[in-house]
Amino acid sequence: MSVQSSKARPQSARLAAELSQAGFQRVADLALQKAGLTIPSSKLGMIQSRLAKRLAATGYETFDQYLDFLFSGDGANELPQAISSLTTNVSQFFREAHHFETLRTQILPALVERARTGARVRIWSAGCSSGQEPLSIATELLEFAQDIAALDMRILATDIDHAILGRANAAIYTPQQVVDVPDGILKRYFVEEASGAAGYRAADDLLELIAYRKLNLIDPWPMKNRFDVIFCRNVVIYFSDDTQSALWPRFHAALAPDGWMFLGHSERLDDVAARSFVNAGVTTYRPASAAGS
Numbered sequence: 001m002s003v004q005s006s007k008a009r010p011q012s013a014r015l016a017a018e019l020s021q022a023g024f025q026r027v028a029d030l031a032l033q034k035a036g037l038t039i040p041s042s043k044l045g046m047i048q049s050r051l052a053k054r055l056a057a058t059g060y061e062t063f064d065q066y067l068d069f070l071f072s073g074d075g076a077n078e079l080p081q082a083i084s085s086l087t088t089n090v091s092q093f094f095r096e097a098h099h100f101e102t103l104r105t106q107i108l109p110a111l112v113e114r115a116r117t118g119a120r121v122r123i124w125s126a127g128c129s130s131g132q133e134p135l136s137i138a139t140e141l142l143e144f145a146q147d148i149a150a151l152d153m154r155i156l157a158t159d160i161d162h163a164i165l166g167r168a169n170a171a172i173y174t175p176q177q178v179v180d181v182p183d184g185i186l187k188r189y190f191v192e193e194a195s196g197a198a199g200y201r202a203a204d205d206l207l208e209l210i211a212y213r214k215l216n217l218i219d220p221w222p223m224k225n226r227f228d229v230i231f232c233r234n235v236v237i238y239f240s241d242d243t244q245s246a247l248w249p250r251f252h253a254a255l256a257p258d259g260w261m262f263l264g265h266s267e268r269l270d271d272v273a274a275r276s277f278v279n280a281g282v283t284t285y286r287p288a289s290a291a292g293s
């Protein structure tokens with residue numbers, strides 16, 4: 001008898017922890033509505049294993065119970081955790097190196113000169129994940145000019161995911177994560193953690209240039225001033241076409257008339273947006289008004 005019941009339990013536990021197609025659809029609808037994300041049904045297995053951690057954390061035994069809770073008034077505090085488990089946070093230092101080359105050679109000379117006249121210069125890393133992108137930008141700024149901290153030149157780094165922003169703020173990276181950081185940059189701007197726990201912490205000089213904030217790109221944006229450069233890379237690829245189309249005019253409005261915008265390698269403007277921007281390099285765009293500047 002005891003043998004029978006111990007055999008029966010794992011099976012019922014396994015069945016209970018399966019996400020049904022209907023359950024998956026509830027999650028996909030939520031992701032679209034709350035974060036603009038499209039999750040194809042081929043990702044059911046991935047979503048199931050990611051949300052299984054939330055079941056364990058909240059103590060629910062079935063996905064249906066968890067989802068009922070999530071969609072109820074009581075689930076408001078769980079929502080950010082659920083969204084966090086649905087986002088893809090893969091990032092890398094100096095990812096798509098050609099963008100940093102453009103920043104260094106075509107953008108920074110004029111921007112730093114302008115900042116030295118007292119002007120305000122802002123760079124936005126939209127969908128910054130765990131900080132590799134804004135930190136790569138910050139090292140470019142400091143490598144270009146040591147007096148950046150004294151200028152009004154800063155990076156805003158935003159993400160929807162509070163958990164990943166916690167990691168960005170901690171600014172500690174494994175040796176594997178810093179493999180793309182050139183040795184000289186690693187020595188100058190990262191401090192090896194003493195514990196031997198094999199981690200590198202970004203130096204305060206870099207972190208002082210960056211403000212991390214939580215921002216859902218599909219919500220209204222509180223920023224009042226325009227940005228000179230916007231990095232929004234490998235973010236909209238996860239968005240529905242409608243979400244992307246609604247974003248392009250907002251980025252256009254948020255960008256200085258002579259600004260620059262970088263997208264990820266597999267992201268493209270739609271036909272309508274392509275008329276208000278001009279192509280200025282590989283997945284590099286400027287407002288049409290900037291042509292020739």
Ligand SMILES: C[S@@+](CC[C@H](N)C(=O)[O-])C[C@H]1O[C@@H](n2cnc3c(N)ncnc32)[C@H](O)[C@@H]1O
Nearest residue numbers: 035087090091092127129160161216217233234
């Ligand atoms: C794949 S990472 C890209 C990180 C970095 N930009 C890069 O290229 O390495 C995508 C990031 O977009 C964020 N994201 C997804 N949906 C978002 C939304 N609606 N608003 C703001 N950020 C979002 C995710 O949390 C994730 O950290």
